[in-house]
Structure formats: structure tokens, C-alpha cells
Amino acid sequence: DEILRQTIRKFAGQFIGKGIKLDYAPTELRIVTDSKWLSFVIEQVLSNALKYTNNGSISIEVQSQAILTISDTGIGIEPEDLPRVFERSYTGCNGRADKKASGLGLYLCRRICDNLGYDISIESAPGIGTTVRIDLSKPRSLYE
Numbered sequence: 001d002e003i004l005r006q007t008i009r010k011f012a013g014q015f016i017g018k019g020i021k022l023d024y025a026p027t028e029l030r031i032v033t034d035s036k037w038l039s040f041v042i043e044q045v046l047s048n049a050l051k052y053t054n055n056g057s058i059s060i061e062v063q064s065q066a067i068l069t070i071s072d073t074g075i076g077i078e079p080e081d082l083p084r085v086f087e088r089s090y091t092g093c094n095g096r097a098d099k100k101a102s103g104l105g106l107y108l109c110r111r112i113c114d115n116l117g118y119d120i121s122i123e124s125a126p127g128i129g130t131t132v133r134i135d136l137s138k139p140r141s142l143y144e
Contacts, residue, residue: 001026003035004060007042014050015058023059029066031136037112041120044105045070045132052076052130066137077124085122086110 056073081092124130
């Protein structure tokens with residue numbers, strides 16, 4: 001919760017400026033991790049959610065077994081782009097239209113999660129929104 005609160009505070013002005021509702025309640029989740037790198041991942045996911053959500057809401061919750069879920073009601077990701085969003089330098093249709101997208105954010109998130117031993121996944125539908133899940137329940141060994 002400390003990592004989440006710090007990140008939410010960092011983006012508070014953008015939530016207010018865009019009129020985006022935040023659905024968040026303390027998770028009561030405690031994990032042993034590298035807080036700096038997990039913060040980077042959460043910041044990147046929230047930044048993307050804010051960038052591609054023009055109205056509606058963003059929710060942060062923990063689902064069963066410590067799966068951190070960040071969902072938005074944004075523009076979504078095209079089905080043909082979805083399998084490649086974690087590739088280096090891949091921006092997809094929406095990223096190319098944005099002109100500020102580098103294709104590095106989600107790539108770095110995947111690399112960091114791999115190094116921390118967490119699984120990260122993404123689901124999305126155009127016009128409906130995007131959900132990113134980070135499975136914090138059982139960090140994999142780097143030697144698996």
C-alpha cells in the first residue's frame with residue numbers, strides 16, 4: 001500500500017486535471033520486494049492508463065492470491081497489437097497515434113517483473129479499456 005499510495009500521489013494532479021475517477025482501497029497486502037523497481041512498474045502502468053483514458057475511471061485492486069490489478073476505461077488496445085505490447089520499441093496503433101510513445105515502458109515492465117520473479121499480463125478491448133495484472137503471490141526463482 002505504501003508503494004501504491006506514493007504512486008497515486010505522484011499522479012494526483014493528472015487524475016484531477018482529466019476528471020478521471022480513481023477506485024482504490026488499501027489492499028492490506030505485504031510483500032518482500034525491491035520497492036524501487038516495483039514502483040517503476042506501477043508508475044508506468046498508471047501512466048499508460050492515464051495517457052489513454054480520457055474519461056471514466058481507473059481502478060486498483062488486489063484479486064485472489066496477491067494479484068495486483070490495474071484497470072482503466074480507456075481507448076483499449078487493438079487485438080492485433082496485444083500480443084506484442086511487451087516487445088521492445090513496439091508502440092502499436094495507439095502508440096503511433098500518440099507520438100509520445102517510445103515502446104519502452106511495457107517492455108521495461110516485463111523485464112523488471114521477470115527479474116523480480118513476477119508474472120505480468122495484459123488484457124484489453126478497443127473502446128472498453130485495459131487491465132494489467134501483476135502476480136505478486138509467488139515470485140519465481142531466477143533459476144527456474
